Amino acid sequence: MALLDRSEWYDIARSTNWTPTYVSEEELFPDTMCGAKGVPMDKWEVYDEPYKTSYSEYVRIQREKDSGAYSVKAALERNQLFKDADPGWLSILKSHYGAIALGEYAAMSAEARMVRFGRAPGMRNMATFGMLDENRHAQLQLFFPHEHCPKDRQFDWAHKAYHSKEWGAIAARHAFDDMFMGRSATDIAVMLTFAFETGFTNMQFLGLAADAAETGDFTFSSLISSIQTDESRHAQIGGPALQVLIANGRKEEAQKLVDVAIARAWRIFGVLTGPAMDYYTPLEHRKQSFKEFMQEWIVGQFERSLIDLGLDLPWYWDQMISEFDYQHHAYHLGVWFWRPTVWWNPSAGMTPDCRDWLEEKYPGWNDSFGKCWDVIIDNLLAGRPELTLPETLPIVCNMSQLPICAVPGNGWNVKDYPLVYKGRTYHFNSEIDRWVFQQDPIRYRDHMTLVDRFLAGHIQPPDLSGALQYMNLAPGEMGQDAHNYAWVDAYRNPLKKAV
């Protein structure tokens, strides 16, 4: 039987919409779930997704992608990468899997909301494929680390992290629940697919795949490339939704969603990707600094996408760009110092050569962050490792759920940005985080940070050991220095560097 060419039937099939007669339109598409912002049905019908595919085409391509990723994994299963890879690279894998794998499930639920409640037929169609994409990503990123679990139980956190009350998992859940799970279909199109995926993950996955290939981890490289090609397709759901909103006088609402989502995404990237690029990746494999990456992809590329759509840059754009110089250095120092509280082994990235690189990429680094590391190195040289471990909790931001931190040393600019709301004092990392809270206080007000829980008596005994128990970090899972302090040798014998 001859098949019609896709172009001959696609527009009719994808535009399937109907006028309800047994229920009202409001009952069929309740605004809480749709978030149409008062834009009527017929205005949404002009929604035109840039990437068009049919189900049979989708299945054929996905099958090829899956067999590609799985066959690379199978072919390389017996290679020595796990044994030979730099521990810093293994830490990137562990932090990535734990933070992302079940986040894909959240994204799948979000796509499902657009499948059911998207106001535009084209959006529902695209989101159906997006939902299947995210399911594939979750399964891939749970299965690939699974083979390493018998050798290293930290890999088990690919599945475990989101089921725990570990602080990084709380931070990821808080952000993803906000952007993906607790939003309407329209808000998800803007926040998840446009701001988070077009703005950040699509670019980040490109870079991560290249870094993996450079490091010789072709399994991870092919996995991430496979995922990225899906991302670049379904990330296009948001753009046309924004066009509909702007064309119908809803720019202000759309802008706010974009601004909130970028603010939230930036914090996640700062803590996850920043240390990975500037500290965990072995020096010889670094292509560009995190700051250079952010400037090229986020400022250079995403800024253009915002302007082209008719949106403005977020009000905090300059502040965010200035944070490229320091925020991830502060997060890295925090993660390394509080290393028993994470499910991977943070790489200090602190050899003299590493410090030269940091100073070159971030002039003034030695005079600021370097001052803290000088004290840490002195303690390790003097045989006082206990002073390089915490005895209390950092204060975490009531928005990002990450430590409130900034520049130490001679550039000291650390500051709390408090807010009293209905008798409770909230603490924020910056004006940006505080502004996000103020946009929708009811959404955020009842959440308790890890420190709030500690003070409320949820963590027993009320000390670091109780906190580790609360976070469900067992021995063998708690992080330690990735290189077991071997990097300190370069300071013990300064001549060693020259040899």
Next chain:
Amino acid sequence: MALFPIISNFQFDFVLQLVPVDSDNTMDEVCSAAAHHSVGRRVAPQPDKVVRVRRQGATEFFPRQARLHETGILPMETLEFIFCEG
């Protein structure tokens, strides 16, 4: 006499920290408790200086012998700990 949590923003350190003190502590004792979590860990000691405490953004320090419950400082208020001439 009661457990009293404060937030330490210690000069030259990179992060705010939770520091449990006692409402009867003098401000010198509060400074000492805050220093325990910063000085010699990530902040180089300055033995010729004393650490004084003030509210975030204030210029005036609290008197060194004032007791915490006399100062009006609230639980979980952010305080700045600054190296000063002795």
